[in-house]
Amino acid sequence: MSDEQRRKERLDRGIKIRSDSLYAIMSWRELAYLTAPRFLLIAGILLLPLLVPGMYWQRVVSVVCIYALLALSFDLMAHYVGLVSLGGAFFIGTGGYISAMLNTSLGVPPLLAIFIAALLGGVICTVLLLPCLPLRGVYFAIVTLMYPLFLARVIEALDIFGGTDGIMGVESFPNRWVEQYFVIAMVLLFLFGLRRLVNTDLGLVLRAVMDNDQAVKASGMSVALFKGLAVFIASGIGCLAGACIVHIYMWSGISLFALDFSILPIAATVIGGGGTLVGPVIGCFILVPVSELLREFGTLRIVCYSIILMAFVVFRSEGIMNYGRRKYHQFERWVKV
Amino acid sequence: MSEEPILQVQEATKAFGGVLALNRVSFDVRKGEVLGIIGPNGSGKTTVVNCITGFIKMTSGRVLFHGKEITGKPPHKIADMGVTRTFQVMRPYYSLPAYKNLVIPLFSPRARRTGGWRGGGRLGDRNTVGIDILEEIGFERDSFVPYKLASTLPTGYLKRLELARCLALQPEVILCDEVFSGLSMSEIASMLPLIERFQMEGITVVMIEHRLRELFRVAGRIVVMNFGEKLIEGSPEEVMADEKVREAYFGSEEVEEVMTYA
Amino acid sequence: MDILIYGTINSVSLALMALGFALVYGISRVANFAHGALYVVTGFLTWSLFKGAGLNYALSIALAMLFTGLIGALIYQFFLIRVRGMAISEIIASYAIGLAILEGFRWGGFKGMTYTLPPFVEGSMVLAGTPVDYHRLLVVLIGFGVVAFLWAFTHYSRIGLALRGMAQDERAALMLGIDSDLMAVVAMAFGSMLAGLSAVVLLPLGNIVVEKGYDVLIQAIAVCIVGGLGSWFGAVVAAFIIGFAQIVTVVWWGAHFQMVVALLAIIFTLVLRPSGLFGRQKELEERV
Incomplete structure (x- = not known):
């Protein structure tokens, strides 16, 4: 054990601060920073039926x-x-x-x-x-x-x-x-x-x-x-x-x-990140296909997603979306205390 | 100040289980006055406020507002009529910035109805109106304070925030439940003018207090309570001169010394 | 007379199912939604020890109950303790654990009619014109025994008193040197063992099936809610109310209605008087 203590410091990215206000419309880069995630999501969902194999x-x-x-x-x-x-x-x-x-x-x-x-x-x-x-x-x-x-x-x-x-x-x-x-x-x-x-x-x-x-x-x-x-x-x-x-x-x-209808949406929300609204949708796009892949194993899929649900509730309660949002807007570094 | 009563409490009685928290308490609040309610701990002061504002159902008795009965109405209806209150244990929306705390009362039907632009009606942006109200109540507009999260504000500001919430509703009556408790002398000194200003604007104020010295500077009349009963009402001088009050409330001369200088 | 006898038996069974749930909630304020799963776990454990490994019946029951207690303690120590105090997370996490266990059993092939436990005592007698087998009578005896034991345990033993202290005021208990985390684990182990006990006592009356897990959970919740969450006395009284109500409806309208009664009881109690018959839930009253 070294006696040197350190902690993680989180800072907003410059582009996040610049694009917070009205000035965002002055540069394409900042506009893209703001709209790209949304655009990706919409386009992704709209194109998905054309990309997946078969009915x-x-x-x-x-x-x-x-x-x-x-x-x-x-x-x-x-x-x-x-x-x-x-x-x-x-x-x-x-x-x-x-x-x-x-x-x-x-x-x-x-x-x-x-x-x-x-x-x-x-x-x-x-x-x-x-x-x-x-x-x-x-x-x-x-x-x-x-x-x-x-x-x-x-x-x-x-x-x-x-x-x-x-x-x-x-x-x-x-x-x-x-x-x-x-x-x-x-x-x-x-x-x-x-x-x-x-x-x-x-x-x-x-x-x-x-x-x-x-x-x-x-x-x-x-x-x-x-x-x-x-x-x-x-x-x-x-x-x-x-x-x-x-x-x-x-x-x-x-x-x-x-x-299924009561538990899976909750699991999706917990995994995707509660309170973000986008998170639950993303959670569903992860969980439901997984559960479909496991369909031939019968009730194993319920076991599977209830374990995922429990693990996320207990160990990672912030969910994917909150994590992703943090990574997108902020960078982290270790600083000595 | 007129003699016309705006709020009448008649024979208010409240029993919690077998304990009588209020026993046939009656008093009038006159329009435009500052009325103080004092009494030792557990004498039922907060219960009176809870009964008037409908947060607790009375066992028996009546409350009249402008001569109309408001007994047993739900709290939001009573607040909607213009009888607002602060909480002894402050209840801001901790996860919101201070000015956003005021957006919520400004959204209420009463604020929209009575306030017009000032109340954040259809034309007003509730955020800016919220900051205006905060400035009136003593938040420095150009500082960070109005934008800080309510959970990070010190007690003095939270007390002001409570008052600001009442003010946002364009109230007729404000019931202040111990707004001075937990504040330093200088903080109290800076809040007294606020109470005086409410009075100038025609808002009736009922103050429940332990800090007698400060209360007596603003209050015109005092109601003294003990063990859920009203002992006496009158001007501060009358009340303090009364033998019954000295006995019940202070016990002895020494305690009086402590109480008045506390 | 049928109704009286079978109502009593049904009520005692309900009380047995619910006591574990009530105990855990009463002490650590954790609504253990894995209760039904633990019930089924004990059933299958006893079966595999007794039929599979060929152990003595009494020994396999004892071992299975110990195992279940251990599982309960482990669930608490490794998962639930991390979300302690977050009521909703506790419910979701424990429900997910229960679901995983139950559906895991179903997937593992534990279904159908083949899993039965023998009754403790064979044979039956006629009681006031109604045939009753000895095992059901034994259930009633054990039920009363468990209630009496719990009462004595919580009033006279050191651990029991500590548990009661914690149930009443956790902070005060902490100041008196009661390790609240340890006690919560103990409570959870106890609650799980009670679930196990009810399982080994009640399962010989039918088959061991996964669906029992859900039914037991619902009935335990029904009893605890009607009696008032956290009140053991209330739970026993409520068990008798629901038990008789169930038997009466089953006699008059058919077996489908047994669960309907339990569910109706939950919904009505929560809507009309959320604190139940004997519960004192401060947070439910309007406080200012």
Whole structure:
């Protein structure tokens, strides 16, 4: 052991400081520094379906997008409003069943049914979750974990909505390119839409609700209203994802309430970096293909991603995106103390 | 100062389990005055504020604001009517810079309704309005202080931030829960003019305090509480002359010495 | 009479399942979502020691319980202790561990009907017109025994008192020289052993299947939530309420409803009275 102590010092890169303000538009280099990551992400996602080999992997890309939507909704609720929901499957199931029923019994075309399901499902989920909103942390997590299990058991026990068989014969998208680019467009729309939202004053109030609800009350605003609003947005996105997956698989059943939909988005968020919104999407693009590769090993994929999830939660809780952002904006060096 | 009561507390009673934290406390707050509420620790001062602002439900009793009953309304409704409060344990949004702390109250329906541009309504940029308010309350505009994270601010600034949050709501009444506690003499001296200015602007102030000497310089009337009951109300001189108060509140001459010079 | 007898048995089983969970939460405030997995682990361990390695039944039970306690302690020491105090991370991490264990078993081929443990005592008797086998009666006895033991343990032994002290006020306990990390590990080991105990007692009544892990977790959570998280007395009372409610609904509407009752109980309790019947959760009350 040497008695020389050192610590890591982090400094912002010069270009980061220069491009922070309005002067960024004075040089192409700084503009590129600001926009390149975004451009890469958008172009990458848009081109991906053309690059992957075969229809099977194109389908995987669609599924990735479904999970990405769910992960976005989880990230919004957990890191911007402070409601950690373990029930992504609840949103998926509600949206899926609504869209499937609209389509099979009323003959609503898929693209319209999806949007109706997103809105209606958002309302239903919000109303069902409304009594739980005052609950904090652990309690909210437990109750949301129970909701999808409960609905699945009720559907099974009462034999409603097609019981254990599910609803068959749901119409698919007009063609696979529409399917592919519809879900991709939704992911990009909500990704950038939510990023915009959380940076407005409304987003600031939502974060305030998470940090310190008493002070928000003392500021003359209803905490329940803002929580409800956030839950509506998040559950609407989740229901949209559920409705999409029903039309992709052309079937709606109890497996929509399966654990996969609750756990994988959380794992993706933890891996990608919570609170960044981009991170969860990236997390999905890593996790879902891995889980697809392991599909032939049956439940091993659940083992695999739960171990990844646990490892990230316990040992690397900042996630890829926060790490990457730090490396992009700052350099590090060792300094003697 | 008019005699018209803006806030009336009638027979307020609050029981925590079997303990009576408030026992039939009644007093009026007159429009535009500075009312001080004093009393030993645990005499129910903070509970009064919590009951008035709706953070605690009263067991029985009524609170009237402009003659209208506000008993049992949720806290955000009461704040929305213009009855604002500070917290004894300060509650800023620690992860936000000081001026962003004010964006949140400025976003509230009341600020938008009553403030116009000044309140950060449709036309105003809430960030700049926030910095304006901070300057009024004693944050130096051209320093770093308004831009520092709330978690890095010292107590004196946090107390001011609490007041600024109330001010952002264009309040009619501010209930200050021990804003002087934990401050140095000079900090208090610089805050007294603020209270006087509130009064000039027509804002009614209710102050809960332990620092009697400073309180008596601004407060017109004093309510003394002990064991959840109101002992007496009157001008500072009357209150201090009262034998019951001396007995209950100070116990003996020696303690009085300590209390008044503390 | 059926309902009374089977309700009691079911309630005691629920109490057995929940006590481990309640103990861990009560002492270290960790909601151990790997509880169900530990339950199943003990089942399979006992089976492999008894049937696979051919050991004596009692010995394999004892060994399996010890192993489970060790696994619980290791999970705490190596993973959960790093996220101590971050409630959500604890839940996610322990749930992920439980999921990995359970699905790992499923992947490893432990499924189907072939895994059963023999009852402790063969045979049955007729009790007030209802046939009951001896093992179920034994379950009730063991259940009461465990509750009595826990009570005595936490009131009279040194470790038990330390655990209770920690449950009430961790900082004060620290000042009195109680090593809170060590005690939390001990509590976790104890809780896991209780999960194991309930497993070896209850599993002979059916097959060892992976799905039991999830059911046990849900029922344990249901009992603890209804009774109030952290309250052992509440957990026992709640076990009886839910136990009887389950038997009644099963008799009237069918076996599908057993889990529905547990889930409904959780949701209703959390919505109506989050602190449960006997819980004193300060953070749930409005404090200013």
